[in-house]
Amino acid sequence: MSELAAAKRNASAAPGPDPKTPETHEDPSMLFAGRGASAARAQRGKAARAKVPRARLADCKIEKRDPLALLEASNVGRVPELIPIRYGRMVANPFAFYRGAAPLMAHDLSKLPHSDVNVQLGGDAHLANFGLFASPERRVLFGPNDFDETLPGPFDWDVRRLAASFVIAARERGFATRDQRALVRRLCETFRERIADFSRMDTLDIWYYQFKAAGMLAIADSPEERRKELAVIEKARQQSSRSLMSHKTELVNGKLRIKDMPPLVYHVPLASPHDRKQYEGLVRRFFADYRLTLPDDRRALFDRYELVDVAIRVVGVGSVGTRCYEALFMADGECPLFLQLKEARASVLEGYLPPSRFSNHGQRVVTGQRLLQSASDIFLGWSRMHHTENDFYVRQLRDMKGAFDFASFDVEDLGEYAVSCAYALAHSMAKAGDPALINGYVGKSSAFDEAIERFALAYAEQNEADWTVLKAAVKAGRIQATPD
Structure with missing residues (x-):
């Protein structure tokens, strides 16, 4: 006060x-x-x-x-x-x-x-959509933390x-x-x-x-x-990509991977090496597009990391059934970065208010979040899965x-x-x-x-x-x- x-x-x-x-x-x-x-x-x-x-x-x-x-x-x-x-x-x-x-x-x-x-x-302002989150200066803040439905309105x-x-x-x-x-x-x-x-x-x-x-x-x-x-x-304060490493990852054939915890966390089933190669190409294109939505300084930071693994993640209540992934990146072989990729669909308000002016609903969510939060995740950005035309926004996973x-x-x-x-x-x-x-x-x-x-x-x-x-x-x- x-x-x-x-x-x-x-x-x-x-x-x-x-x-x-x-x-x-x-x-x-x-x-x-x-x-x-x-x-x-x-x-x-x-x-x-x-x-x-x-x-x-x-x-x-x-x-x-x-x-x-x-x-x-x-x-x-x-x-x-x-x-x-x-x-x-x-x-x-x-x-x-x-x-x-x-x-x-x-x-x-x-x-x-x-x-x-x-x-x-915010569009979905119930009491469970308020909570603690981090500022770029690593302060713990309190406020709205879900913006999937954000749109201007009464x-x-x-x-x-x-x-x-x-x-x-x-x-x-x-x-x-x-x-x-x-x-x-x-x-x-x-x-x-x-x-x-x-x-x-x-x-x-x-x-x-x-x-x-x-x-x-x-x-x-x-x-x-x-x-x-x-x-x-x-x-x-203790929540970070590093704190997630111990219970979110495991070694599989000598390689670091996100741990499967079905039915809520699991990998995309790939039947053949060809399917895997095609899938990896789609994922890398997704992150190449996402990278361009970051400010130049954050882009330089993101470039220090190498993509290691991606898995499907089931989240929330209202979001269940939407496409959501978590991705593990590493810098210098020992510095982890967990990112969450969350599908951004048309806001539930759009049938009753003027539609978003953004062609990508991920950008709609990111812009709304930056407007409404007192500080936002440094890795907040958006992209699109081009093979399905699904929009996504990206942020750190559970960061503070x-x-x-x-x-x-x-x-x-x-x-x-x-x-x-x-x-x-x-x-x-x-x-x-x-x-x-x-x-x-x-x-x-x-x-x-x-x-x-x-x-x-x-x-x-x-x-x-x-x-x-x-x-x-x-x-x-x-x-x-x-x-x-």
Whole structure:
């Protein structure tokens, strides 16, 4: 908290050009176009309430739709044999279902009232998509860490998805309705206050600002909670390509290889030397194209490494069935670099918002991540598998990554985590969009909080009803689900 206070003290109040409302497209320069005096932009945000009052964000009257049909539609293009694993994970509980049901919520939000205040959305802002990650300076930061669905759109879509995720997680823990309401109120109040703070900061100060893991410790009320958080942070500090070597690799015929751990990590089956040669050629072309997306200094660093091995990797819940690989590189025969190659499909939001302006969805993801995160992986880039025309983005595998076990949180723990997530979301939107405009819309009163609270509780009910439909379909044999 003290870092933000210090930044606020250094904030500049210099006026700028007259404002324009950010448009719904992906040209970052246009998202920032016409940023004028903060008070004038805040007034434009306040005026946006006339078209869509904050109270209307509580609307959760979901039109009749077939949740299974929407999920099946999102399976198009996925690896068929992995789809049962996706359903096996989703059917486990309502929160696991919610994680995989971003296509459902995108459909629902598009039919409901929403603000005309647009930002670069993360697109899948649930509480499990926030966590610890590394800055290039090796600081441990906290913030959003999944950008597969990123696209410009109404800021409240991310707020509503995040708020509903806390209610669903609280229901999973058996917390009372009053506690669920309090969680959302705390999240929204923090979001409003932090957006107001960022709206008063200098533009460059916002861009440079980082929510460090130490900031989470400052939020924790009890020594026990700080101890638990510190343990997660210290564990994240130890995550690196070198730390992965001991349990991710093995020697096969004297050669270093990624260890097979089926069904989640395994090598592409190659029937003949000809197939292997062809496959290796495709992989090397992929990385040659990826290399060109790196800045010159990172390219020079990447050139020090030699490709050793590639394996298939099954990840996430919503991502299950998409193509994902991990690659092992070595420098000087003893310095490892693990990269993750993750397929980038069209965002689930694209059916309801203007499509990406990028021809490669990997570039869409990378650009969104760089806009929304306070710092991004030095090896972040994109490429395409030309034989299939599938787009991918590339990043380091588990580099100082850390996640909190919210399934074990008590009410106060979850409330403190909600504060951290709200803080991080506010900074992402302030960095990628116009915090004064958002501040003008959400305002100083609790009206915004009350609307999001009502929406989140109602959508948690809808989510559970949709999960029940999936469970019934699995039980009836209509859908095949393979548990992990």
